[in-house]
Amino acid sequence: xxxxxxxxxxxxxxxxxxxxxxxxxxxxxxxxxxxxxxxxxxxxxxxxxxxxxxxxxxxxxxxxxxxxxxxxxxxxxxxxxxxxxxxxxxxxxxxxxxxxxxxxxxxxxxxxxxxxxxxxxxxxxxxxxxxxxxxxxxxxxxxxxxxxxxxxxxxxxxxxxxxxxxxxxxxxxxxxxxxxxxxxxxxxxxxxxxxxxxxxxxxxxxxxxxxxxxxxxxxxxxxxxxxxxxxxxxxxxxxxxxxxxxxxxxxxxxxxxxxxxxxxxxxxxxxxxxxxxxxxxxxxxxxxxxxxxxxxxxxxxxxxxxxxxxxxxxxxxxxxxxxxxxxxxxxxxxxxxxxxxxxxxxxxxxxxxxxxxxxxxxxxxxxxxxxxxxxxxxxxxxxxxxxxxxxxxxxxxxxxxxxxxxxxxxxxxxxxxxxxxxxxxxxxxxxxxxxxxxxxxxxxxxxxxxxxxxxxxxxxxxxxxxxxxxxxxxxxxxxxxxxxxxxxxxxxx
Numbered sequence: 001x002x003x004x005x006x007x008x009x010x011x012x013x014x015x016x017x018x019x020x021x022x023x024x025x026x027x028x029x030x031x032x033x034x035x036x037x038x039x040x041x042x043x044x045x046x047x048x049x050x051x052x053x054x055x056x057x058x059x060x061x062x063x064x065x066x067x068x069x070x071x072x073x074x075x076x077x078x079x080x081x082x083x084x085x086x087x088x089x090x091x092x093x094x095x096x097x098x099x100x101x102x103x104x105x106x107x108x109x110x111x112x113x114x115x116x117x118x119x120x121x122x123x124x125x126x127x128x129x130x131x132x133x134x135x136x137x138x139x140x141x142x143x144x145x146x147x148x149x150x151x152x153x154x155x156x157x158x159x160x161x162x163x164x165x166x167x168x169x170x171x172x173x174x175x176x177x178x179x180x181x182x183x184x185x186x187x188x189x190x191x192x193x194x195x196x197x198x199x200x201x202x203x204x205x206x207x208x209x210x211x212x213x214x215x216x217x218x219x220x221x222x223x224x225x226x227x228x229x230x231x232x233x234x235x236x237x238x239x240x241x242x243x244x245x246x247x248x249x250x251x252x253x254x255x256x257x258x259x260x261x262x263x264x265x266x267x268x269x270x271x272x273x274x275x276x277x278x279x280x281x282x283x284x285x286x287x288x289x290x291x292x293x294x295x296x297x298x299x300x301x302x303x304x305x306x307x308x309x310x311x312x313x314x315x316x317x318x319x320x321x322x323x324x325x326x327x328x329x330x331x332x333x334x335x336x337x338x339x340x341x342x343x344x345x346x347x348x349x350x351x352x353x354x355x356x357x358x359x360x361x362x363x364x365x366x367x368x369x370x371x372x373x374x375x376x377x378x379x380x381x382x383x384x385x386x387x388x389x390x391x392x393x394x395x396x397x398x399x400x401x402x403x404x405x406x407x408x409x410x411x412x413x414x415x416x417x418x419x420x421x422x423x424x425x426x427x428x429x430x431x432x433x434x435x436x437x438x439x440x441x442x443x444x445x446x447x448x449x450x451x452x453x454x455x456x457x458x459x460x461x462x463x464x465x466x467x468x469x470x471x472x473x474x475x476x477x478x479x480x481x482x483x484x485x486x487x488x489x490x491x492x493x
Contacts, residue, residue, distance in 0.1 A: 035112025042317035043115040055324040078192030085152035088137025100204035102128040114194040135163040143330035143418030147201030155195040160184030197311035205422030227354040230446030251289030265455040280353035294343035298336040334401035334418030345393040348435040352386040437486030
């Protein structure tokens with residue numbers, strides 16, 4: 001993809017990922033430009049010809065909503081807003097999320113309902129296209145009134161303040177502007193509020209979360225199938241009839257995928273001595289399938305959000321209407337990210353249980369998957385690590401969306417805490433890649449003790465994995481192998 005034009009077309013998670021991965025040039029469509037300019041012209045005329053109070057346009061903010069601001073001070077008001085709200089703390093937001101925030105902020109403002117100058121949006125696009133990434137901090141948003149603090153940091157470079165990453169170096173926005181011969185933008189009425197209101201911090205994390213959740217699910221299916229083979233598991237729990245009669249879509253789909261992954265395996269088709277397998281193998285369609293249904297639901301919510309107008313007030317120029325409402329409230333995303341976090345944590349939890357079974361010294365496998373147990377501890381402790389990570393995921397799954405704290409002197413009396421749901425979800429995703437790496441390390445080791453071959457798909461996986469991570473004959477420094485295995489599942493599977 002060489003370029004992408006932002007227009008009114010529906011934006012899917014897949015398309016968003018494609019645009020971001022391609023590093024293509026992004027621009028606005030002619031219709032989007034026209035709508036942006038019409039809205040700005042309407043708002044300018046409205047401010048000049050009316051003395052009525054319009055929230056955030058000629059008033060203060062939050063509990064100061066009834067405080068009138070003179071026409072001469074409107075630009076200063078917007079600049080002050082960005083500066084005063086740049087109160088982020090904690091770790092910096094990862095670059096991959098900041099890049100999403102920039103893109104999604106432009107998409108939100110491109111509808112022509114926000115009253116932003118065209119040059120402001122084009123400056124955001126310039127930053128995106130040139131990989132100029134503002135320094136944003138993870139803490140500060142309550143997930144209502146928009147992601148105020150994170151988006152304020154995102155907007156600081158527009159007015160020549162704050163810091164950015166440019167050519168992988170952190171520099172002041174002044175250095176950025178000087179390098180590209182740019183002048184700070186003088187924000188017009190409402191612009192600061194349009195930039196700070198919105199859910200782009202949450203929706204950037206949420207879209208990243210849904211995308212990675214889909215990848216994790218597919219890989220947990222594949223790695224789980226390899227663990228099943230190493231454990232000499234039975235294929236019957238995955239056959240169509242038993243899964244279809246439950247009528248759960250995710251379960252049916254996962255069972256179908258497991259059958260496809262295992263197709264042609266000699267190992268799976270050999271006669272089994274045991275009657276049934278433990279739940280962590282036998283119930284993969286039910287457990288993985290429930291997570292799939294959750295991911296599919298969350299994808300619907302997030303795809304609606306990334307194409308939405310979420311700042312306040314909302315300008316309807318053709319209807320001569322400016323509405324102060326609450327589209328900035330992050331409750332849909334907060335609930336979805338809490339739900340998604342639980343779904344992913346469960347995929348990691350059942351993965352750790354499969355690891356536990358593989359090292360148990362049953363079904364013809366040596367204890368701890370090493371040829372001389374006793375002298376060697378083998379894969380005893382990677383399971384401890386997996387158990388620790390699973391436990392941390394459980395703690396991170398405490399829902400953020402059930403919490404709220406009164407803010408802005410009582411004007412903002414219910415908030416979503418979706419930003420905390422977002423950063424917790426990001427950590428759970430990272431943990432799940434670690435758990436996948438540990439399971440694949442064990443599954444491949446277990447299969448290396450088998451003489452029968454698995455399916456073409458799983459044998460190809462084993463072959464590629466062994467190019468990155470060797471078979472463990474005796475005790476060695478395991479951390480590098482675990483790190484390589486995580487890198488494999490994250491970037492090479």
